[in-house]
Amino acid sequence: MKILVVTEKPFAAEAVRKIKQVIDNAGFEFLLLEKYAGKPQLLDAVKEVNAIIIRSDIIDADVLDAAKNLKIVVRAGAGYDNVDLEAATARKVAVMNTPGQNANAVAELALAMMVYAARNFFDGSSGSELMGKKLGVHAYGNVGRNVARIAKGFGMEICAYDAFYPAGDIEKDGVKALTSAEELYKTCQYVSLHIPATAETKNSVNCALLGKMPENAVLINTARREVIDEAGLVKIMEERPDFKYLTDIMPTNDAELKEKFPKRYFSTPKKMGAQTSEANNNAGIAAANQIVDFFKTGNTKFQVNG
Ligand code: 3PG
Numbered sequence: 001m002k003i004l005v006v007t008e009k010p011f012a013a014e015a016v017r018k019i020k021q022v023i024d025n026a027g028f029e030f031l032l033l034e035k036y037a038g039k040p041q042l043l044d045a046v047k048e049v050n051a052i053i054i055r056s057d058i059i060d061a062d063v064l065d066a067a068k069n070l071k072i073v074v075r076a077g078a079g080y081d082n083v084d085l086e087a088a089t090a091r092k093v094a095v096m097n098t099p100g101q102n103a104n105a106v107a108e109l110a111l112a113m114m115v116y117a118a119r120n121f122f123d124g125s126s127g128s129e130l131m132g133k134k135l136g137v138h139a140y141g142n143v144g145r146n147v148a149r150i151a152k153g154f155g156m157e158i159c160a161y162d163a164f165y166p167a168g169d170i171e172k173d174g175v176k177a178l179t180s181a182e183e184l185y186k187t188c189q190y191v192s193l194h195i196p197a198t199a200e201t202k203n204s205v206n207c208a209l210l211g212k213m214p215e216n217a218v219l220i221n222t223a224r225r226e227v228i229d230e231a232g233l234v235k236i237m238e239e240r241p242d243f244k245y246l247t248d249i250m251p252t253n254d255a256e257l258k259e260k261f262p263k264r265y266f267s268t269p270k271k272m273g274a275q276t277s278e279a280n281n282n283a284g285i286a287a288a289n290q291i292v293d294f295f296k297t298g299n300t301k302f303q304v305n306g
Helices: 013-025 039-045 061-066 085-090 103-118 142-153 167-172 181-187 230-239 254-260 277-297
Strands: 002-007 029-034 051-054 072-075 094-097 134-138 157-161 190-193 218-221 244-247 265-267
Touching: 002 013, 002 039, 002 277, 013 029, 013 277, 029 039, 039 061, 051 277, 061 085, 072 277, 085 094, 094 277, 103 142, 103 190, 103 218, 103 244, 103 265, 103 277, 134 142, 134 181, 142 157, 157 181, 230 254, 254 265
Parallel strands: 002 029, 002 051, 051 072, 072 094, 134 157, 134 190, 190 218, 218 244, 244 265
Antiparallel strands: none
16 A cells, blocks of 8 residues: 655654654555645656545645545545545545644644734734633634633633534533624624635625624634635725734735735734644644554544545
C-alpha cells in the first residue's frame, strides 16, 4: 500500500516523522509531498497511491481521476469542504476527517484574536478586558466547545447557538443556549464563528445579522471565509466605526478591508489555527491510524461520504 501525505502547508517535522512511523509499522510505504507548486505536481504525485492524507488541499474530480488506485482520502482536520465528496463517492473512494484533533489549537487562536481586538491590536492605547463580556459561540462543535471552555477562564459570559447540538447539552457546560443565530448576534458583543462551509451557510453571516450586534462588536472568524457575506461586512464596517473583524482565513477583499479599516480589521497571512505541533501530531497520527485501520480491518468510523 502506498500512503501519500500531500500538504501544501506542511505539518511540523515531528508530526511527519510520527505519521511515517505509523505507516512503516503497518508495513505500508510512506510518501511525502509538501509545498507543491500547483495542481500539475499534485496530479502527478497521486498517480500510484492507495491513500492520501491532506489538510486544506483541494481534492477535486481531476485529482481523483488521476489517482486510479486511490481508496481513501483522510483530511487531517475537521472541515472537508475542500474535498469533492460526490466525485469521491462516484469513484468509490472513502473520505474521512479527524474530528476534534486540532480543535484546541483553533480555539486558542480565537481567544488570542479576542484579546488582540480588546487591546486595540496592541497599539499602546487603552483597551478593554474580556472579563464580564458576552461571547456568542456560533456552532457548538469541537472548536466551539473548546472556545467556551477557555473563555470561561477569562470570566466571559458565554452563549451558544447550534442548529443541531442539543440545547440541554450546551447548558450542561454552563453555557446559555440561544434559539437562533439572530438572538446570538443580538445578545453578544463578541461572536466567534465555528460553522462549516456548506451550501446553507455560505454568505449566511450577512449585513442583517452583523447589524444586530451590540456596541463595540467583535467578530472572530477561525472557521471558513465562505460563510461571510464580504460585501455585507464592508457595509457594516462602514456604517459602524465600533465594529471589528479578525479572521484566520484571508477574505478575497483583504486589500480593501486593510485600506478602509486599518485599526479594526486583521487577517493572518495564512490560515494558522491548526498550525501547532500538538495539533499536527494529533490530526496527522489520527489520519495515519485511520488509514491503517481502514485497510487492515475495514473500519470506516470517520467516513463522511457514501
Ligand atoms: C480544519 O478544518 O481542520 C482547519 O480549518 C485546519 O485547516 P488546515 O489543516 O489547513 O490548517
